[in-house]
């Protein structure tokens with residue numbers, strides 16, 4: 521069954537989506553970029569206030585792919601007690617050196633989720649390297665929110681190939697990127713583990729605006745009506 525991930529940037533927003541029983545509470549600061557990070561102290565405080573049973577992920581920020589930047593950021597975020605640390609794989613830098621370093625953290629029990637960006641046309645062969653390094657999941661998102669949604673950037677059959685490849689390796693798959701309620705009906709049949717949202721849940725669908733309870737319930741009701 522496909523779950524819902526909601527990105528939030530404060531304790532108040534986290535409590536709101538926890539009350540709405542979303543499946544993954546994703547801590548990030550959209551004002552700082554596609555995978556903008558919240559300060560470590562803020563993440564730690566939010567984790568302390570959420571129910572122990574809530575599943576929480578957090579992003580490390582839009583960092584260049586340099587192991588000396590990525591590894592300490594992941595370690596610090598993991599130490600807050602989040603369930604998953606999300607790492608954006610942005611173009612440039614040294615992906616394989618980062619993955620090598622992250623393999624050590626994965627072996628220590630840090631649950632890593634790689635985020636690939638559809639608008640940067642990533643080489644999907646990287647999924648095998650992520651699997652071998654012990655990543656727990658791979659998701660697709662969009663880096664430049666002006667370029668359109670995931671469903672505008674990739675065809676459904678390409679998304680299905682991604683989901684199937686990730687699932688065949690036993691990893692979690694996620695789809696996100698300016699998704700709206702109307703995308704849910706098209707994406708649920710693909711069988712991803714979760715669909716991620718920020719903009720759709722905010723006032724005027726602006727991802728840097730406040731979360732809007734009304735938008736959350738519209739999306740939830742729409743989802744439930746599809747009976748998936």
Ligand SMILES: O=C[C@H](O)COP(=O)(O)O
Pocket residue numbers: 525527546661662665696697698699716717718719720727
């Ligand atoms: O991980 C999910 C993202 O926060 C999605 O954000 P977005 O819907 O604004 O593209």
